[in-house]
Amino acid sequence: MKIGINTVTFLKEKPEKRLELSKEAGFEGVEILAYPEELTLERRSEMKNHLRRLNLEAMMIATGPPIALGGGKFCLESPDKAVRERTVQYVKDCVDWATDFRTDNIYLVTPTNRSDIPDSAKAVEWLRDSLTKACDYAKSAGVKICIEHSPGKLVGEARYLNQLIKECKIENFGALIDIGHLNMTREDAMDTIMKTDRLYHVHFDNNDGKNDIHTPLDVGTLPMSEVVKFVKALKQKRYDGYYSVELLNLQNPIKTLKENIAILKDIYENA
């Protein structure tokens, strides 16, 4: 198994520092946060050198934080055509960055609250149209794109995400399943993994069942037995991607991340 980290844990640090701290905590792979201003040609070159020196792999281009916290700048399902076009171009840029970092994986989120959507059929149509364009560009580069289900958003439940994947019929479009999000939408961890056809990535985190607070695996209402079942399902499905840890607001990040790596390794060996 390969264990990685969503570097959003170190969002407040400079990109190079995020990599150093990830290495210090013991990870093999990192999700690169897709902030355009941080990924100019020159800065990418510096980051790639840094990754090489640290012997770290870039395993994912992560647009979760830039899209979800971007104040509406990027949105694949926006009613505003200009926003959708800007977002498709942004995802195309992510494809180029993925190629440059030698990863074949990008994840996206749908930032619109479901309660703010008057016509969800229309929103899904826009989402599908944007995805088709982005995935078409990605396909020619050998890159795959996944959506992460986020509670309360247009793509909220994992079952809804899997239905969307089936309906879209885009061959390089798949799922990122976040076990903490399953805890909030009350979806079964094992069942979800077994029913996901194109599983491109997974996130590990916990929470109080109501707020998406990304606490360590042993802190929250998600029982460890569900994490065990989730890992069992991943092994059964022969998932060979990264096990990615995604934690926020840590008091003692290195110590806590090391503990979470140990928890995951222990579960994996015994599952």
Ligand SMILES: [Mn+2]
């Ligand atoms: Mn996540």
